[in-house]
Amino acid sequence: MIERMPSRWGLTIPLTNVPLTDHARIVSAAADAGFTDFWSAETNGTDAFVPLALAAGWAPSAHLGTAIVPVFTRGPALIAMSAATLADVAPGRFTLGIGASSPAIVNAWNGIDFADPFGRARDVLRFVRRALAGEMVDGEFDSFTIRRFKLEKVPEVRPRVSLAALRRGMLRLAAAEADGVILNWLAATDLPQVTAELKEAPADFDVAARIFVCPTEDAATARAIGKRLIAAYLTVPVYEKFHRWLGRGPALDETWRLWAAGDRKGALAAVPDSVADELILHGSPASVRAQLQSYVDGGVKTPVAALIPPPGTDLAAAVAALAPTAKEDATWS
Known part of the structure; x- marks a missing residue:
């Protein structure tokens, strides 16, 4: 093709x-x-x-x-x-x-x-x-x-x-x-x-x-790297507002809640695979x-x-x- x-x-x-x-x-x-x-x-x-x-x-x-x-x-x-x-x-x-x-x-x-x-x-x-x-x-x-x-x-x-x-x-x-x-x-x-x-x-x-x-075909590795970035960046207020506007509030609410509470590990774990796959290209x-x-x-x-x-x-x-x-x-x- x-x-x-x-x-x-x-x-x-x-x-x-x-x-x-x-x-x-x-x-x-x-x-x-x-x-x-x-x-x-x-x-x-x-x-x-x-x-x-x-x-x-x-x-x-x-x-x-x-x-x-x-x-x-x-x-x-x-x-x-x-x-x-x-x-x-x-x-x-x-x-x-x-x-x-x-x-x-x-x-x-x-x-x-x-x-x-x-x-x-x-x-x-x-x-x-x-x-x-x-x-x-x-x-x-x-x-x-x-x-x-x-x-x-x-x-x-x-x-x-x-x-x-x-x-x-x-x-x-x-x-x-x-x-x-x-x-x-x-x-x-x-x-x-x-x-x-x-x-x-x-x-x-x-x-x-x-x-x-x-750049990997290992989805688990790509998601792990992507989730770390997502937890670090999308918890910044301007990006949180952006993704709420885009409609990702239900998917990321738990990540934002845990991050605000100081639970960084919990916030990272709460990032859904689907969000990582949407925002980080891999394969x-x-x-x-x-x-x-x-x-x-x-x-x-x-x-x-x-x-x-x-x-x-x-x-x-x-x-x-x-x-x-x-x-x-x-x-x-």
């Missing part, structure tokens, strides 16, 4: 437990195998920009994106400067993805007040779009004031700016004012509810989604590629695989097995 692949096929970098200097061969090989995009993340590991600057040299034709740069942890001007730098390195091939992030990253780890995340995201989005277009920005936004900022070097090709969004308000803001949206922690079956909020977006609006992939490479395709069928234009490998995984082999050029009988090792 010939698989129908999307025109954009992304990979999250850097890969787990692989030094940045060792990514050159993996990124280059992934691009040769059909990966069109490399998207970074920024939590408590590498920053969002340096891996992409390196990837620009390793894969000179690939599209690069940040998913995401938190709008609180850098000043608006610094975000614009960093974006302009990468846009200069990869003209026409860079997307600045920004988002509110979470109280853990913003407040607990960076000591910054996580106040009015919607307003801050809206204001930074408006600021960076103007700054990257070469405007001098001078005036008051609801969450900050800027005095006469203008980029010293305006990108020849303005980078696209995408907004990370979960629920209705941020999704509609992305559709109205951004060039695209970045989705996270959702199943393909959740897409109709999410994309319904993007109906006012223009035709060239990008819909990117980070999709977690555990054979061909099966996972088909599951990724289901996101495309649901409206995602840029699926971005984020590998969460079991210990001992040959990551280069796993990337090759996930690539668009992979053979039907490809294996993870």
Whole structure:
């Protein structure tokens, strides 16, 4: 059977437990195998920009994106400067993805007040779009004031700016004012509810989604890894609200109750297999590629695989097995 692949096929970098200097061969090989995009993340590991600057040299034709740069942890001007730098390195091939992030990253780890995340995201989005277009920005936004900022070097090709969004308000803001949206922690079956909020977006609006992939055919191992992530992430208030909105309240209520009570082991054990299977793709490479395709069928234009490998995984082999050029009988090792 010939698989129908999307025109954009992304990979999250850097890969787990692989030094940045060792990514050159993996990124280059992934691009040769059909990966069109490399998207970074920024939590408590590498920053969002340096891996992409390196990837620009390793894969000179690939599209690069940040998913995401938190709008609180850098000043608006610094975000614009960093974006302009990468846009200069990869003209026409860079997307600045920004988002509110979470109280853990913003407040607990960076000591910054996580106040009015919607307003801050809206204001930074408006600021960076103007700054990257070469405007001098001078005036008051609801969450900050800027005095006469203008980029010293305006990108020849303005980078696209995408907004990370979960629920209705941020999704509609992305559709109205951004060039695209970045989705996270959702199943393909959740897409109709999410994309319904993007109906006012223009035709060239990008819909990117980070999709977690555990490269194994051992369902028990994949579920164990997935449940640890689910217990850690979906208990964060913004993600709990998101999944209640999606209708997973009945499935995850016990996990949330036990987590709030301080029973971490109980909360982990309460995550249903069905939720792990919905949110963490696993199985054979061909099966996972088909599951990724289901996101495309649901409206995602840029699926971005984020590998969460079991210990001992040959990551280069796993990337090759996930690539668009992979053979039907490809294996993870």
